[in-house]
Amino acid sequence: MKPHIELKELIARHATQEGLQATPVPRLTLIRASQPTEPMHGVHKPSICIIAQGRKRVQACERVLEYGAGNHLIVSLDLPVLGHVIDATPEEPYLCLRLDLDLALLGTLVLEMNAPIGQTTPSCKALGVAQTPDALLNAAIRLVGLLDKPQDIPFLAPLIERELLYLLLRGEHAGLLHQMLTPNHRLQNVNRAINWIRTNFHRPFSIEIIAAEARMSSSSLHEHFRAMTSMSPLQYQKQLRLQEARRLILTEALDAATAGRKVGYDSPSQFSREYRRQFGAPPVSDVTRLKTRPGDLAEA
Template sequence: MSAHPSQLASLIDRFAKTDGIHETAVPRLSLIRCSRPTLPLHAVYEPAVCIIAQGSKQAILGDAVYVYDQNKYLVISVGVPVVGQITEASDAEPYLCVKFDLDIATLGMLLLDTRPGPDSGEPAPALGLSKVTPELTDAAVRLLRLLETPPDIPILAPLFERELLFRLLQGDQAAKLREIALGDTRLQQVGRAIDYIKRNYREPFRVEDLAGLARMSASALHSHFKAVTAMSPLQYQKQMRLQEARRLMLQGLCDAAAASHSVGYSSPSQFSREYRRLFGLPPQRDIARLKEVPGGFVSA
């Protein structure tokens, strides 16, 4: 008999008692709980699969809105700035979600043991939605039940992870998962550019140099980068800078002027203009708003 989403919800509720993102003893597995809807929150989503057991959420990438709940799961192929918002949650029925980070090595080894599918040659958007199947829910439940028997985790977690990935490879996001793990795909080329910007977001860069790193022409990089992330490399860098500045201010590590300098801005006024354009409010008012809203920091 297949597991029901209520079984998944019960396990998350048991091991994630408070609102927030909870890492677990199972490698790459996190549990997320939130008891109220949240503000739209900018965050960088890393490669992962998110399976909701209760509640709903939306993620915005460029002009595309991805709405998912217990009937649809989300796959993220590369690290990309996203606006996420939990839209259905309450004390009685909190938002409950499983987040499993995708390990490229494990995924690649599994693909060697399965029949490869067709490669479109063109990178797809970094986010994708598919219907949750009973088989995928079963695999997720088995993985979570390992939290009941910690000594079993080192032996059984790798097996259940392969089962979960196998079920994902049988779904509509199979091509996206193959792009992540196999060969020198367009997605991996774009991924090299993304990784460089993430590591060096404080420093200016030449698009031609970035294209050389990705092993494609500047025009091809611009086209494929936008297809995956819904933004240009320079826009991606700007969002990385502004999100890091916001994090520093939220944590009380520095004020707006210091944060702007820390992330690479030479002009505080330019920083304030671009910050307001992205987040809707100037830095000081935005931070004050976020600190007043319970649950506003839950982003995964």
């Protein structure tokens, strides 16, 4: 059986629900969608996503990328994206796996490989799409296949994950991963700022505070933050606030005004305007639509 067919059948058997499905394998998530989804805003974790069937469109860093069966996406920092499944049917659903990147393991591998890794220069410095070679597909098959043998997961999953990351570090986007590990690299500085904003997004802040956290000047932070994410730190904070408010309304049944206050908005009217601008509908209409199409919540 060809690798892409075997991977597709494995994911189809284990991803039995619409949307994201956590697995007993650390950092591994499976995704299924039986119909095209609405464009959804989200923050994509540093990860690799391998599509086994269907197609996805992602907008990030002022680029629009389409990738499908035979392709994988690599994301190297917490990146706001607008994405949606564009090719899926009940008979041939969108099927994908996401493996979140273990930075410590990546660093260990780079040290052990002790070889220079070519620096790629993608137009977006935080993500890239590439064809998935058979070696990477075979490793992914063995990782997902552990779901049929749960007793083997603690022993074999770390070995297969290590192999997957090794293959990525030998692939065409090795430089994108390597920059995550380079001391004082601009991506690491920006990532420090991102981590601070993600922890404190509900609080007002000054650019000077974020610049100090990133160990950069204010002007340098603006320049490199925008280069990595195509937005300013304040725009990034706004996206986090609106996404968290959406989650609170959807999962905790909060009214819009309460959700807006919890994420840092003092003005309900401002919150409503910005929510509609971001998601295309007022909070109640937007959340009603999401509840009727849970597959739209797929992130990868």
